[in-house]
Amino acid sequence: MIRSLWWAAKTDGEPPFDTAHLKIYYPAAAEGDRMTGRFAPEGGPYPVVLFVSGINVGQDAYRWLAVEIAAAGFVCVTFDRVGELFGGEYGLTPGVDLDAARPGAYGSRPTCPAIGRILASLQEIDLLKGAIDLDRVALGGHSAGGSVVLQSAGHFPNVKAVFAYGAHTMVATMLGWPAGTVVPARVDCPVLLSVGTRDGVIMGSSDRYGQEKHVNDPVTRTFEEALGKGEHLLAVFDGANHFAVADPVDHTAARAFLDLPATSHPRPELARLVTSFLRTHLHGDAEARAVLDGMDLRRSDA
Incomplete structure (x- = not known):
């Protein structure tokens, strides 16, 4: 059985825009406290998967995936954080250190400072003591959340795997980069x-x-140009759109109005892919690796 709990972590920014509100999903015992709804973890210690949302996409949109990940033998963490976006606007954001993403500074530190602070905060939760293994961590993300994960993961030596949907490392010209620049992903693990x-x-x-037109897919370019040597995979879902990973899609926020209508909805396939990838690299699961080997994926070593 999968249960969840809430937590909060201080991140960068000025109050009140400095707090991340976490939801933590974990494998739980079959019986809990009727009055509080508190269920103790069952088994473990489990590797930790931190999933970083897209801009203005609430964490509950990824609950379906977080439950699937937890059921595969992980503690999965999502979070909401309201903070400054760009040009004085505020919204849901993982928190992006724009100065760390500029030429001359990129690669010197994480572009998402909240990652380290959220992971550290998990040690404060009494209910999870003994149930989490912070030496085995995976980072995942959607859209801009996936981009900051790709830009930041290498700064955390306990990160053993990274996954991202609809994300890339092509950088904005407003930050001072030449047009069409794809920066190297800062990762030291399979992606x-x-x-x-x-x-x-x-x-x-x-x-x-x-780019005046969508000539060169930034995700494919990231796979080809931004990743170093390693067991990297690229999955392309025919007919899926940008928000295929979100359920439900909130059409009152974010940029879903830009998305194309989907002709397929591959959430079951995506969940199987992600959980097999995570079990391969954080659990050393031979059966999960065999599942990956049987999938139609592009491989960096192919």
């Missing part, structure tokens, strides 16, 4: 990239990167 063929948000954002 799983996935994207849909009807991603209207990436297509609609091409002007940020100095």
Whole structure:
């Protein structure tokens, strides 16, 4: 059985825009406290998976995936954090250190400072003591959340795997980069990239990167140009759009209005892919590796 609990962690920023509200999913015992709803973890210690949301996408949109990940033998963490976006606007954001993403500074520190603080905060939760293994961590993310994960993971030596949907490392010209620049991902572990063929948000954002048209898919370019040697995978879901990983899609927020209509909804396939990838690299699961080997994926060593 999967249960969840809430927590909070101080991150960067000025109050009140300095707090991340966490939801933590974990394998739980079959019986709990009727009055509080408190269920103790069962088994473990489990590797930790921190999933980073897209801009203005609430963490509950990823609950379906977090439950699947927890059921595969992990503690999965999502979070909401309201903070400054760009130009004085505020919204849901993982928190991006824009100065760390500029030429000359990129690679010197994480572009998402909240990652380290959220992982550290998990040690404060009494209910999870003995149930989490912070020496085995995976980072995942969607859209901008996936991008900051790709830019930041290598600064955390306990991160053993990274996965991202609809995310890339092509950087905005407003930060001082030449048009069409794909920066190296800062990762020292296997990476799983996935994207849909009807991603209207990436297509609609091409002007940020100095591309007049969606000529070269930034996700494919990231796979080809930004990743070093390793067991990296690229999955392309035919007919899926940018928000295929979100359920439900909140059409009152974020940039879902840019997305193309989906002709397929591959959430079961995506969950199987992600959990097999995580079990391969954090549990050393031979059966999960065999599942990956049987999938139609592009491989860095192919």
